[in-house]
Amino acid sequence: MKLLVVISVVVSSFFSPKNKAVQEIIAIKEQMKAYYSTDLDSAALLAQMILNKSKEANYSLGQAKGEFAIAYITYKQGYLGKSIPHFLDALDLYLPINTRESLIDQANICITLGQIYWYHHSHDAAIEFYDKGIALAQRADDNEAIVKLIQNKAMSLRRIGKMAESTKLLVELIDIIPESNIEAKHKTYNQLGLIYNDLQEYDQARRWFDKMIQLDSDVPSLYRGRAFHNIASSYKEQKNYNKARAYYERSIEAYEGLGNSRDFFLAYRDLAELALLENSIDLCKIYSEKAKSLLDEVPRTPEHYDLYHILSKCLQASQPEEAFKYRDQYVSENESFLKRQHDLIAAGEKYKVQLITSNYFNKVKRQEDRLRLAWTMSCAVAFIFLAVLLTLKLYRIYSYRSPELALSHIKSQNEMIYLLDLFRKEKEEMKNTLRQKE
Known part of the structure; x- marks a missing residue:
């Protein structure tokens, strides 16, 4: 019988409107x-x-x-x-x-929000979300999300010049990346190499890029191409242009067949800049045009608008009007980016204001609800008290009008009179006895 009850409850709950x-x-x-x-x-x-x-x-x-x-x-x-x-x-x-699924979703939201702010160079806001995401991912024991969040936080720290803090995070991260997660290792080595490039420690930077190449030395990969690209950039900074060009060309070879427009764009843009540094104007034009053909396929950020700056310098002598047009476009695109960055920050701040306002009005509403409840309770108590008084009054009126109750009342009054008379007689007798004794 109990089993049937349990089954009926489970079945009814399953087919309840909410579960449907x-x-x-x-x-x-x-x-x-x-x-x-x-x-x-x-x-x-x-x-x-x-x-x-x-x-x-x-x-x-x-x-x-x-x-x-x-x-x-x-x-x-x-x-x-x-x-x-x-x-x-x-x-x-x-x-x-408070479930693991919820915590993982929240961590992924923090990753995306951080990336949006990072993309718009709002790195302090990005770091705030990455920190929140790390705490959530740790509660969910989601190693993959933890690795991604720490890598992204390190990237933002590097962008705002906190090299030591970024390096420390990445070196510690290497120990917790599973052996099977080759992509995470690539990204970590790449970030460490870029940090040492920024610090102008180019030999140390190239050691980290070489580690990327060794991870998949037998197969072409996106990260292999990026390692060649970053090695080329380190040689360009050292003004070793021949080696720089050789490694840029190797990066393009590695990208072939992988279909990543952004990496091709950056390689051609940097080759155009290298040609400009060597005063090879014709070569600069060739590479600039190749990069320009990919511009619509890549995200629009200041590092991509640099191409307009390169084109303006490249065409300055031969086509001054065209050079002026590219210079204007370079300024216009950067201003547009800054406006989008401002709007993005404003959107976040507006949401915070709305949240604070909403919380305030919710608090006011809760106070009003409490006052309304107290008033309702007071009215209810007063009503009950008045009802009791009215009932008693009606009872008294009815008791005098009802013959049975009236007789009962009279009888009780007669009994009281009789008892009082008896008490008076006893009192008189006691007084007389005392006088006699005297």
């Missing part, structure tokens, strides 16, 4: 994921549907995942500033859900 809604939300989520790589607009509509249905079903995890999906899709569509409030809302929704 959850099953439907999970199905929509799987459908949404299928659109991630093909149709982001359809994915966005499904993400909004997940959020709405989760709110209706009071399904907190679904709300968090719906907001996360909206943020991620907005980010993938290239609207980085617009994605920030959605990511921050998702973090708030995940906060009370």
Whole structure:
């Protein structure tokens, strides 16, 4: 009998309206994921549907995942500033859900937010999110996320000139990277090499880049090409232009067939700059045009706008009007980037203000609710007290009007009179006895 009761409870809970809604939300989520790589607009509509249905079903995890999906899709569509409030809302929704899955999602949100701020050179804000993400990933025991967050934090520290702190993080990181995670090792060695390049310790920098090459010396890889590129840059800084050109060309060979436009762009841009340094104007034009043909396929950041600066110098003697146009474009693109950076920071600050304002009004509302409850309780007590008084009054009136109660009342009054008379008689007798004795 008990077993039947348990089974009936489980079955009824499974088929309850909330569980039906959850099953439907999970199905929509799987459908949404299928659109991630093909149709982001359809994915966005499904993400909004997940959020709405989760709110209706009071399904907190679904709300968090719906907001996360909206943020991620907005980010993938290239609207980085617009994605920030959605990511921050998702973090708030995940906060009370203390599961490993929730912690991992929160850590991934912090990775993406950090990358958005890093991309816009807001490194202090990026580090703030990376630190938060590291704490979350450690609670979830997610080694992969911990490694990625520490690497990204080290990159930001390097960008703001904190070389010693960045180096310390990366050297310590080497010990916790699993042997199987070759990509993480590549990235860590690369960052250490770039730090020593910045410090003008070029031999030490090249030792770290050589470690990258040794990791996959038998197969072409993106990181192998980047190692050659960074070795070339170190030789360029030392004005050893022949070696620099040789390594830039080796990096292009390594990139062949890998289809990464950004790395090709940077290699051609740097070869154009190298040719300019050697005063090889024709060669500079050739490499600049190759880089320019890839410009629309790469993210628009100041390091990519450098190409306009190179073109303006390259064409200064032969085509001054064209050179002037590129110089203007270089200034215009950098101003546009700075505006986007300002808007991005403003979006984050606006969200914080909205959050503070929302918290304030929530606090005021809670105080108003408490006062309203106290007033309601006071009114209820007063009403009960008045009801009791009225009942007693009605009872007294009714008791005098009812013959039975009236007789009972009279009888009780007669008994009291009789007892009082008896008491008076006894008192008189005692007084008389005392007088006689006297």
